[in-house]
Amino acid sequence: MKHIVDAVLSEDTSPQEFNSLPVPDNYRGAVVLAAESEMFAGMATRDKDPAKALHIREVPTPDIGPDEVLVAVMASSINYNTVWTSIFEPLPTFGFLQRYAATVPGAEKHDQPFHVVGSDLSGVVLRTGGAVRSVKPGDRVVAHCLNVELTHPDGHDDSMLDPEQRIWGFETNYGGLGELALVKANQLMPKPAHLTWEEAAASGLVHSTAYRQLVSANGAHMKQGDVVLIWGAAGGLGSYATQLVLNGGGIPVCVVSSPRKAELVRSMGAELVIDRSAEGLRFWSDEHTQNQREWKRFGGLVRELTGGEDPDIVFEHPGRETFGASVYVARRGGTIVTCASTSGYEHVYDNRHLWMRLKRIVGTHFANYREAWEANRLIAKGMVHPTLSTVYGLDDIGEAVSEVHANRHDGKVGVLCLAPQADLGVTDPETRERHLPQLTRFRI
Template identity: 55%
Template sequence: MDPLAEAVVRGADPAELEKTDTPTEYTAAHVRAEDVDMFDGVVDKDVRKSLRVGKVPLPELAPDEVLVAVMASAINYNTVWSAIFEPLPTFRFLERHARRGGWEERHNQPYHVLGSDAAGVVVRTGAGVRNWKVGDHVVASTVYADGEEPATQADGMLGATQRAWGFETNFGGLAHYTVLRSSQLLRKPAHLSWEEAAVNPLCAGTAYRMLVSDRGARIKQGDVVLIWGASGGLGAYATQMVRNGGGISVGVVGSGRKAEAARALGCDVVIDREEAGLITRPDASPDQVLATGKRLGKIIRKEVGEDPSVVFEHVGQSTFGVSVFVAARGGTVITCGSSTGYHHQFDNRYLWMNLKRIIGSHGANLQEQWETNRLLDMGRIVPALTDLYRLEEVGEAARLVQRNGHIGKVGVLGLAPEPGLGITDPERRARFGEERITTMRSFATRG
């Protein structure tokens, strides 16, 4: 561990952090450009073979950027996509980003440091940073947006140069240090540990925009919301937001253990897709999709009395046709991803003749992310953290997500030497309740 990292870990004050030399290289989880063809013709693209942990050069800061010592991070599905080089190698994203010139040219490297979640300590600030200082405890928003782009002033997600940090940009959060624009920073909730704070931003912010924001479904009291994967990273936050908003959540999960987790988060109706005989495969025939939709719709109407007004979609090819079918007349299917495939098929009659809507959603702008962080800070949302790995185990952590063996969010310790550190407001934590904050930890897959 370099001297600056050591100072951060032992809680040195800002003055000491500023005086301590910045390292020239740092430890990071990354993929290499030379490996992009390693899985050609391979059926099981095992991310443990492509994800590497080692030293990479520390980049120079742009005037609007900060250097954060990463205490903890998390695995997201984009980590898996990056590590299997699909649907295309992320080095193409880095090349495109670098074509903007200037400081963006730094991102085009023969290595890609991954990770779209992080919590840590600001250790350096660029000359143009105004609202943040060395020593601040922060969490990272995943959106890398250009504030000088006109569309960004309306919605940070609409800018043509908006990027997913740690996926479409380099120097992500699965490392001992990360580089962030100052417009990505939020105050870390003081009652949460580093790992509890790190796992939230990407998935919680995405769920907020999808369900609560005026750019999403805008759920209201009494709305029936169907949540695919209600115990997963996205689903765990969606379930809580539906509950908070007075809606009725109907979660679909893949096992009895995942059903327990969804119920623990307050999901009103939980459906085990295997027990219910729901066929959700990418290669399902139109007749199978229709039969599955009818079966699922019947279960939902029996449990809550009506069809879902909102369907929370991120599974994609395996479920999308069913989602369009089961949504209520005038209802909304909102989608942010396609983990089982991007080529969706659905019977359009059920969409147009029943006046349904499909809304595409991606990430969260800074205001939406701030609102989400506020809910966490108030204890209205709890972290979805279950499993926790060390940075050197990042391959195993990503493999767990790749195989869909996880529940909730999988955290990764960076510089934090052990779990449970970083809590600076224990009184608030006690008020919210240790058992509630750690609701999902009992669903870890390993001891």
């Protein structure tokens, strides 16, 4: 791989030279193994250790399809879907790979006894398939994680509705946590020039997801002045949601779990903050019973901050732990927009607070290409900033994923893949200098 890294670092390598670089037959990637998919059987989620299931292995470089691109991955980042993959919840991902191989021509290569994980990357194009016209070898790119076939009519209205829509690196193989990655050409976007490799790799999944949830007409379609309750406002999704609300003229009410996280969201410009640990909020009396008095107390805390207003939008992603409270506190006619469910998929809420107060629940899942492109444009223009907090090497992937699994992180956790060290890859130092305080505020 050294000749590839040298070519990237020189910054003068031509597209023709990139195209002539030899591509190795194998590369190092972070994998889970089908043979180990039952290793945590019977264990509680909190006791499963992702580090035991993740391995750095040599894997064969895949063939490139007509609409595909092989990317030299300089950096990637950790998302919660990698946590799920590495603890084999809600089920092992090898079933996804087998279905993809069985139903889509040319996808047979994804069905392997290993799964290279990861749904973010920044890097440089090495090779393109015969039908690719949008990028060329040597282009500096970031990737969003929507893999879609677009052979069904539903996908042409919104590609997230296509029945063959998948999340790259979770429901497909050859993801971003490796030295190379295989993506479709329509996953790629220009790398923001003022960012390092690891900063550029931090935003793709979470920022695009938050953009669709809040800004897009496919989500809550936030308008100026909307009060938006944001769970986990200092985390991966929440830190971008907070910025989008502020950037769009909304009023964020940020829920966090520690004084440090409260300080972080205030540094982004948020003024209304609830530290749920300091308030002692407990929405469940036991495993089966929710405490509606706590919902009411929580709603009172929100109203104290907003001058008596309830949230127009609730930005939901914790799931089971918070969903009942989210439905309760949203204003009459308000919207609970939900993705993921990091605390559990089975949501329990009192439907009287939904139907009698004309609220609505909107499900969203990642973003289509246009939404991801617009989200990346905001990053490139310095209107929204990566919230990278810490960076690991590829060999330390187990520790990095364990930190996210245990919620011991702020913002995003980055991973260096081919980049030999942090803080490389900037080609617009003037813009970077203007935004340096915002780019480094989450750094530990």
